[in-house]
Amino acid sequence: MKGAITSQQNNLTSSSLSRHAPDPTTVLLFLLLTHTGEIR
Numbered sequence: 001m002k003g004a005i006t007s008q009q010n011n012l013t014s015s016s017l018s019r020h021a022p023d024p025t026t027v028l029l030f031l032l033l034t035h036t037g038e039i040r
Helices: 002-019 024-036
Strands: none
Touching: none
16 A cells, blocks of 8 residues: 555656656645545
8 A cells, every 4th residue: 555655656756847846835735635545
């Protein structure tokens, strides 16, 4: 479970960085969602 979430975060982060620097608000929201288990 943790491994899947980690790889998903890495994929999203790298794809965001390849386009442009991620918005801090988006990053905070994403971390909050993953921390609360909304993203599976």
